[in-house]
Amino acid sequence: MAKLLNAGQGFANEGEEIxxxxxxxxxxxxxxxxxxxxxxxxxxxREIDFIVIGDGVVLNIDVKSWTGRIHGxxxxxxxx
Numbered sequence: 001m002a003k004l005l006n007a008g009q010g011f012a013n014e015g016e017e018i019x020x021x022x023x024x025x026x027x028x029x030x031x032x033x034x035x036x037x038x039x040x041x042x043x044x045x046r047e048i049d050f051i052v053i054g055d056g057v058v059l060n061i062d063v064k065s066w067t068g069r070i071h072g073x074x075x076x077x078x079x080x
Contacts (some may be wrong), residue, residue, distance in 0.1 A: 002026035002054075008035025008047070008064075015047055015065025023050060030054040 001024050011017045011034070023032045033051040040046045050061040069080040 001028055002030040002032050002052075003028070003031045004034060006034045008037065011051050012049075013063075019050065019063045023052060023068070024069070026052070026054065054064050 004020060004024055009040055011020065013016045016034075020032070020034060026032065031053045034049070035052070036048045036051055037045045038048065048060055050059075052059040052061060064077070066077075066079055070077060071080075
């Protein structure tokens with residue numbers, strides 16, 4: 001099982017909890033950092049749901065728990 005490190009106050013929603021359980025099944029030498037806040041333009045911050053560090057790879061995962069029809073482009077998502 002991958003090592004999960006929670007950098008925040010817990011998960012924002014059930015979708016993030018489900019994703020964390022799935023990511024925990026990655027190989028045991030992988031690390032998953034949950035809910036990391038990064039500084040952005042001075043006093044602002046941006047939250048990253050998951051940072052996954054594994055064999056030659058670093059992934060940034062943003063979880064959405066939306067239902068219904070969703071479409072978009074490489075710039076934005078739209079819910080019907």
